[in-house]
Amino acid sequence: MLSVENLHIRFRTGDGLVHAVNDVSFSVDAGSRLAVVGESGSGKSQIALAIMGLLAKNAEVEGRIMWDGQDLLATSNREMNRIRAREIGIIFQDPMSSLNPYMTIERQLTEIVEHHEGMSRRAARARALEVMDAVRIPDAKARLRAYPHEFSGGMRQRIVIAMALMCQPKLILADEPTTALDVTVQAQIMQLLQDVQSDLGTSVVLITHDLGVVAGFCEDVLVLYGGRVMETAKTMALFDQPGHPYTRGLLRAVPNIEDPSDALTAIPGSPPNQHRFPVACPFAPRCADVVDTCRETLPQLRDGRACLRPIEELT
Numbered sequence: 001m002l003s004v005e006n007l008h009i010r011f012r013t014g015d016g017l018v019h020a021v022n023d024v025s026f027s028v029d030a031g032s033r034l035a036v037v038g039e040s041g042s043g044k045s046q047i048a049l050a051i052m053g054l055l056a057k058n059a060e061v062e063g064r065i066m067w068d069g070q071d072l073l074a075t076s077n078r079e080m081n082r083i084r085a086r087e088i089g090i091i092f093q094d095p096m097s098s099l100n101p102y103m104t105i106e107r108q109l110t111e112i113v114e115h116h117e118g119m120s121r122r123a124a125r126a127r128a129l130e131v132m133d134a135v136r137i138p139d140a141k142a143r144l145r146a147y148p149h150e151f152s153g154g155m156r157q158r159i160v161i162a163m164a165l166m167c168q169p170k171l172i173l174a175d176e177p178t179t180a181l182d183v184t185v186q187a188q189i190m191q192l193l194q195d196v197q198s199d200l201g202t203s204v205v206l207i208t209h210d211l212g213v214v215a216g217f218c219e220d221v222l223v224l225y226g227g228r229v230m231e232t233a234k235t236m237a238l239f240d241q242p243g244h245p246y247t248r249g250l251l252r253a254v255p256n257i258e259d260p261s262d263a264l265t266a267i268p269g270s271p272p273n274q275h276r277f278p279v280a281c282p283f284a285p286r287c288a289d290v291v292d293t294c295r296e297t298l299p300q301l302r303d304g305r306a307c308l309r310p311i312e313e314l315t
């Protein structure tokens with residue numbers, strides 16, 4: 001349904017080029033859930049923004065983003081507006097950035113379909129009640145008259161998901177949708193996204209820095225580091241036998257719910273310099289399994305892993 005092919009994103013800055021996304025390819029099937037995981041700065045949000053046609057002005061993009069037979073990178077603004085309104089929805093980390101504090105929930109929900117689908121006020125209201133139900137907001141009728149500040153953080157994030165659902169998109173890009181929420185509410189929102197996917201068949205790309213929220217939600221995972229794909233796998237297989245030293249590091253940084261006393265180990269070192277296009281493994285300076293060739297060659301993705309070391313030899 002969506003296929004990202006050899007995507008490169010560079011930013012022109014006063015300091016030279018920043019290579020934010022380097023040759024990333026992946027695809028999302030209809031009705032599936034894919035997680036895009038990586039530390040802060042790894043390029044996750046820029047990939048989502050590129051798909052939506054919302055990159056900053058100083059960005060240079062290369063590659064193809066195929067959606068329904070058309071390349072979104074070569075699509076007119078006008079057509080992108082239509083696709084954003086009706087086919088691909090995006091949810092950001094901070095619900096308040098998507099909500100207008102001065103508008104009732106009803107207006108925020110109905111405005112979208114009245115504007116983009118020419119729906120009558122009445123039909124729009126009926127749709128709003130439906131999606132409020134779909135995102136499990138109790139007493140929806142009364143709540144439509146409320147303003148965003150009258151809701152808790154978790155409820156606001158549900159409203160934002162409801163807004164994304166108003167136009168019945170085929171794909172939702174959820175960019176760290178639970179990062180601002182506490183753990184219990186986080187789990188509820190993940191469950192909700194899962195329900196939405198199975199009830200409505202909407203595909204979901206979940207963007208997160210936390211491998212912990214991926215388990216049980218996405219069937220596929222793409223691990224990014226320094227704007228490159230380090231590993232792609234079925235979630236179960238990835239947790240079972242992570243194939244890249246970076247993925248192993250990320251897994252060690254996931255809190256163990258069964259044994260909270262289990263120490264978390266952050267990956268030592270700092271993120272890669274993105275002022276040059278990588279010519280060697282970007283993770284090499286932080287890698288426990290590094291050998292000389294890792295600093296000289298750029299590992300290509302083979303069998304779902306971009307690592308020169310055999311999997312059996314990893315620590």
Ligand SMILES: Nc1ncnc2c1ncn2[C@@H]1O[C@H](COP(=O)(O)OP(=O)(O)O)[C@@H](O)[C@H]1O
Nearest residue numbers: 011013018020039040041042043044045046056
């Ligand atoms: N407009 C911009 N100009 C220069 N660099 C940018 C711009 N937008 C993002 N970047 C850089 O691109 C890289 C990837 O950013 P991003 O996709 O937001 O990371 P994350 O994985 O945390 O979502 C970061 O190094 C960021 O500083």
Ligand SMILES: [Mg+2]
Nearest residue numbers: 044045046175
């Ligand atoms: Mg981000």
